[in-house]
Amino acid sequence: MTSHCALLLTPGPLTTAASTREAMLRDWGSREPDFIALTRRLRSQLLDVIGTPSGYAAVPLQGSGTYAIEATLSTLLGPRDRLLVMSNGVYGKRIATIAERLGHSLIVIDTDETAALDPQKLDAELAADSQISHVAMAHGETSSGRINPIEPIVEVVASHGRALLIDAMSTFGAIPIDVENSPIAAVIASSNKCLEGVPGIGFAIARISDLQRATGVSRSLSLDLHAQWRGFEGNGQWRFTPPVQVIAAAVEALNLHASEGGVSARHARYAKRAERLVRTMESMGLEALLPADARGPCIVAFRTPEDLSSKFEILIDHLRAVGIAIYPGKLTVADTFRIGCMGAFDGSAWERFFDCFGAALCKAGWRQEAALAGLGE
């Protein structure tokens, strides 16, 4: 199969707007004044998305979102610090894996993939262990589509006077995050999820006082968030050659984000898609993994019924043949597939997806009647 999929209903990279991709048609000298201005604009736009909190700075970084998480852990945690990771899925675990590889002192509160994070457990751990300096969590657990509410964790972390790191990879730009006057030391995300840019940069919105303290802490020259920030604050430049076209696309994607109406408008667009998605899937006999109050609007995981499981690859191939990409799940506790509601496409593309999905279910030979019931709704 070498069909090309233009409608990417995956956790990313996503379908982007034509103007976002067209922003990549220019060359840029990365140390030229116009590119320095573009970088300044990017940093201020990223901060705008989160409400321009005082005392925070946006530090973009070459690479994927995982690089930005590693740079944050590598820079903001010193040798005497200890990290507690609240995990209920693959991306929570990844934070722990990065910290472990970096040699950080680490504790993980591992929760079932289908359960919520437990602030009471966190409270008990923080009360018992004064060495824990930082707590980390994934805001959107991309593997299950769960949103882990930040507020209860913020409250506990604040009450113990520790710092909080938030992996907001699949929520930044679509779900509000309030960092002002919080114990949040960094919110980390990337250009190519809810912001609908192309992949190639990650970033941290980091508390300036934490950045200032972190001179020479990172053992990585490349993934040093402090030095990266100093570079931007100094001469406005990236320390190492930046992906200039990706950055131009990010600025255009952020222009579109602002003109759409910011976080609340983006949330509304995705939430509307997610509601329609769950309803349509249910009409075809497919069930969302998580209850409505635990799911986010960005990615929805569905249980793969036993009699569909063996046919799932065929289903995916049929969708691929009509230019639509979806991903299987990434959970260990349940057989699931995931549909991403993020991306720059319109309502008619979404409706077309439902038609194609129903037809693909039929072609895969799964419960013909149930599948057809979802069509032409």
Next chain:
Amino acid sequence: MTSHCALLLTPGPLTTAASTREAMLRDWGSREPDFIALTRRLRSQLLDVIGTPSGYAAVPLQGSGTYAIEATLSTLLGPRDRLLVMSNGVYGKRIATIAERLGHSLIVIDTDETAALDPQKLDAELAADSQISHVAMAHGETSSGRINPIEPIVEVVASHGRALLIDAMSTFGAIPIDVENSPIAAVIASSNKCLEGVPGIGFAIARISDLQRATGVSRSLSLDLHAQWRGFEGNGQWRFTPPVQVIAAAVEALNLHASEGGVSARHARYAKRAERLVRTMESMGLEALLPADARGPCIVAFRTPEDLSSKFEILIDHLRAVGIAIYPGKLTVADTFRIGCMGAFDGSAWERFFDCFGAALCKAGWRQEAALAGLGE
């Protein structure tokens, strides 16, 4: 000044071909079969550039070229290894800085920025210190434009049975590198110099036996060359979200590289430009930093005469106003400026540069007659 420069005569990012940029106009699902095929093609094209040596693999990595150097040092050198860096400029020093930050045992043979690397010194060090496992050097010292010949170093390293790491950032694709049956463990470069792609990925052409030995060596999850290679060899995918558009552009740039006639044709194009450049600059009274046999065809550094030094910013501004970017030097021993001969532009753009450079010298008020002599040649 917010003029936009389309002709980038810098060490990179460079002026790219329209078709290379246009290759970025599509979205790609990074785990889709067509993108896996694109990645396979990229890896095989990168290996082709270096003559498809047996026992080597191309391992592309998200980020800049510096990231790829760090990943190589972080992965191929274990805790018992010792690195000797042969340095005669900023980029040699950067290799040492990365190794130092990573905590590697390190020796630097530091040579003057205007002098050649000394294989005899290397021979003596390797004879005296059996703990040195790896030697590293920059092939093209981007700061001075010097080409450090690989063969004499290869010979010494081979005679002592050690491994060689080559930073070929500003030479890969324009100057041949022979790795077959050599002690070279890795050649490291990026997409956006002589290959004329856009920035966003680096890569190492690494000896497979060295990669195989390096399980779990890197303390970085992101910059782990072994795991990245295993990912490609396993399911053909990038471990973390790749910059899909940058990769599509790299494949198109490599198509253009091959259709131009490969390394020898690219070398000839740059060498012709460099010759014309030095001749024209000389006619204007400007002198190349290095003698002809030490300079490469990719970047040429010129001494900035004392009476031009104070006017240099004005000169750069005048060039910027007509859409041309050049960079000041990066040397400590001499005041220089650098002109990059790399990039996808034609002879008329090169001639226009000379006209604009001469005119900018005049406007900057530097030796009017000398500057005018270079015009209309």
